[in-house]
Amino acid sequence: MNYFKGIIFIVLLALVGCQSGSVPKDYVQSESLPDIYPDYTDVTIPVNIAPLTFMINGKADEMVARLSCGDDEMVLGGDKIQPDVEDWHQLMQQAQGRDITVEVYARKGKQWTGYKPFALHVSKDSIDAYLSYRLISPSYVAYEELTLNQRCLENYEEKVMVDNMLCSTEINGQCVNCHNYQNYNPDRMLFHARQHLGGTVIAYDGELKKINLSHDSILSAGVYPSWHPWLPLVVFSSNKTGQSFHTAHHNKIEVYDTASDLIAYDVEKNQVTNIENDSTEFEIYPFWAPDGKTLYYCSAHFAYSDSLEHETDVILRAKEFKYCIYKKSFDPETMAFGPRQMVFDADSIDKSATLPRISPDGRFLVFTLGNYGCFHIWHHEADLWLMDLTTGECGRMEGINSDDTESYHSWSSNGRWLVVSSRREDGNYTRPYFAHIDEQGRSTKPFVLPQADPEYHRLFMKCYNIPEFMRGPVKYRPQDFAKLLRKEEGQPVQYVKEFIVHSP
16 A cells, blocks of 8 residues: 555656746736745755745735746746756756746736746855754654654655654653764764663664763763764763743743763763863853864853752753853864863853854854853744854854744855754744855855745644754664664763873
């Protein structure tokens, strides 16, 4: 039965791609841009991106769109504009470095209206072929079903990498999260499984292993990871996390730490050590610079009250948490970290900075800035900021931000594209948006992840969390990860006070 369903699905996709239309001869010309969904008007797109499909917002009996660049064009009609993948890529190749002009016509009853044309600016800068993310219901919904998915950005192919339902359900539920790659390499990746059958799963050059990062000498198992660019080394934050649910506040949820440190894990030696573990500093969100010689992270200073339990104290004083961005030097030869240095003092402007991400050329630092706290995905005021590390200049990214939440973000491997989790459409669901970043750090108007059906994002009731670019697909099947996770215990780690480097 599933086999025949798959055939029917493929046929339907083929049919929606076989559109044709003709530009109406008699129409009323409007001076306004068409009101289309998704809003792809005047966006900059990579030359290898999947076709942008769209529809008219509101009621229209029929629509036609002509996409043209020089002598090349395609004319599509129907109730939605859905270009054929192959035809689209042929047009994109002709248009790279130039504009595709899009003319939209809509019919209501017998009357056609022609709208002001808009441009799709086709950049010669390609985008990584794959993106991975976690699909999850909004956090105020009790979750059971979670998946880590990978999507080919050159077409609409999406596959499940990890499915928590293959391991456990209901009372023995399992959370999967924090997928991360070494230098965009899908053959070197990890993710966490929490609760039932929990552990950290690491794939490293064809070997799969499940480890237990918990140890009496560290605060907790690893949480937010960052792979060193080439060494078999991962830095994690080690967190004791909680969350509160608000009945009236417009930020529905507050996720907080009651303690957090930084730890480092040697993948080959299976050793872990503390990097930062000051009880009055809450360290989080490590990220390696591409040269492998600097580790960036965030930290907030907080001293507990003597009269309250730690968790209660944190909840009552949540707005006091102002995270700043720091960095530590690192010697790849000796595996030694240096003292911390301030990079961005968010506390001095009464703000909180999280999620530092360095561009692949090492020039730009992009981070999320909110009013307080460390988990800005539910902070409607959160925006992306950019710092030029060569000049120290820093400010809000004007092109990419919206009036709602911008939170988790990642650079493409060529440093020309940024993907960000944004709630700009409805304030409830995060969706991945892409923006071009030029050599001076200027960003363009972002566009949402293209789908075969333009109405997909309106109907799909899941959030896209932690969008991460990849050079190719993860080759393991969900069943491979599930088989590993069903092992009762992960391999225990060995704690060391410091890494010892053996001479060759």
